[in-house]
Amino acid sequence: MTEVTMDKIVSLAKRRGFIYPGSEIYGGLSGTWDYGPLGVELKNNIKNLWWRIFVQDRDDMLGLDAAIVMNPDAWRASGHVAGFADPLENGKMFNTMFTTSVGTGVDAITVYLRPETAGGIFVNFKNVVDSFHPKLPFGIAQIGKAFRNEIAPRDFVFRSREFEQLEIEYFVRPTEWEKAFGEWQKNQIIFAETIGLALSHIKQVEVSPEDRAHYSKQSVDTEFVYPFGQKELWGLAYRTDYDLAAHAEASGVDLSYLDEITGERFIPHVVEPSFGIDRTVLALLVSAYAEDALGGEARTYLKFNSAVAPVKAAVFPLLKNKPELVAKAREVYGMLKKDIPQIMWDDNGNIGKRYRRQDEIGTPYCITIDFDTLGDPSTGSGQGSSLKDTITIRNRDTGEQERVSINSLASRIA
Ligand code: ATP
Helix, strand or coil: CCCCCHHHHHHHHHHCCCEEECCHHHCCCCCCEEECHHHHHHHHHHHHHHHHHHHHCCCCEEEECCCCECCHHHHHHCCHHHHCEEECCCCCEEECCCEEEECCHHHCEEEEECCCCHHHHHHCHHHHHHHHCCCCCEEEEEEEEEECCCCCCECHHHECCEEEEEEEEEEECHHHHHHHHHHHHHHHHHHHHHHCCCHHHEEEEECCHHHCCCCCCEEEEEEEEECCEEEEEEEEEEEECHHHHHHHHHHCCCCCEECCCCCCEECCEEEEEEEEHHHHHHHHHHHHEEEEEECCEEEEEECCCCCCCCCCEEEEECCCCCHHHHHHHHHHHHHHHHHCCCEEECCCCCHHHHHHHHHHHCCCEEEEECHHHHCCCCCCCCCHHHHCCEEEEEECCCCCEEEEEHHHHHHHHC
C-alpha cells in the first residue's frame, strides 16, 4: 500500500508541471495556484468529459457562459451581499465576496467577483427559456471561475481564493425535486467513477440544516478522503424557487414559466449539482498516486485512466543520435498526433529515464521505435524484415512490452 501524503502530491505536481504556486517568483499570493502544461490538459480533459456527458449527450441540458462580473443588484437579490460570510475569530462575520469597481470617477460602481457561477444562470433563465422553450425538467450548465476571499486558504488547491466550478441548475416542477435530487446524487457517483476517482474514498453525506447554504432546503455533499481528512469534494443542493423568486422580485421581471401542457404558470424549483474542478484534480492526483518496484527499481506513477490522462502516449526513438530512428519515430509521432493530439515526443536521456518520467505523469503507453522497426537485418534483433513497421508498446501499470504493428497503434491507444 502506497502512503499518499500532501507533500508527495504537491511536490510531484510542481516538479512535473501540473500545478505551481501562484506568482511564485514574487513570493506567491496566498490562495492562488497556476496550472502548468500538464495541469491544464488534465483539467480540460475532465471539463470536456463533464460537458460531453452532462450537456451534449443529453436532450434536457443547455450550456451557458455568463460574465464573471454582474450587476451588483443580482448579488443583493440572491442574498450573497447580506449572507455570504464566514465567521472571524472575534465572532464578527466577514463577507468573502471580492469587490472591485467598474467605470471611472463619480460613475464608478462597486461590483463583486462572482462567488459561484450559479448567479449567471439564474439571471439568464428567461433569455434561455425565450430562445429555446425547453420543457421541464431541464438544466442549464456552466463552467467557469469563481472567487472567494477565503479567510484561511489551505490544503493546496482544496481551499483557494480563485477556483473553477462546473455547475448545473436543473429546473423542475415543485413536486418533482426529490426525483431530480436523487438522480443527480447518483450522477455524481457515476462521474467520479468515470474519471477514475477512488470510490473507496468517496462518501455522500447529508448536510445538517445549520451547515446548509442560506438558499438550500436540502444538501448532500460528496466528500473525499484527502490526506488531510474527509472533506467536501462536490455539492448538491435543493435551492427551491429561492433564486428565481428573489431575482423576479428585485428586478421586476417576470421569471415564471408557462407549462404548456397544464396551462399553469409558476416559478420552477431547482436542484443544483456543483462540481469544483480544483478539488477534483486534487482527488484525482490522490486516487492515481502509486509507488511500487519495477524490475527491482522503485518508481512513482500516476494510474490515470486514458480518458483523463494529460498525455495518452509518448513516442521515443530508441537512440536520439541515429537519424534514421529519429525520422521513423517522427513519422509515427506525426501520424498518431493527427488523431490523438495529446501525444508527447521524448528523446531525453535513456529509455529507462523516459519510462520513469512518463510513469510519473501518468502516461498509459510508451512507444519505442527501434532498429527492428526499420526492418534492417544487420541491426536490431536480427529478425530483419519480419519486424519491419512494428514498434514496442509498454504498459504503464505492468511495465510489460508488446510488439505491435504501427498500423494498429492509433486504434489501440484510442
Ligand atoms: P466548503 O464548505 O469546503 O467551504 P462550500 O460548501 O462553501 O465548501 P459550495 O459553496 O458548495 O462549497 O461550492 C461548490 C463547490 O465549489 C465545492 O463543492 C467545491 O468543489 C468548490 N469550492 C468551493 N469553495 C472552494 C474553494 N475555496 N477552493 C476550491 N474549491 C472550492
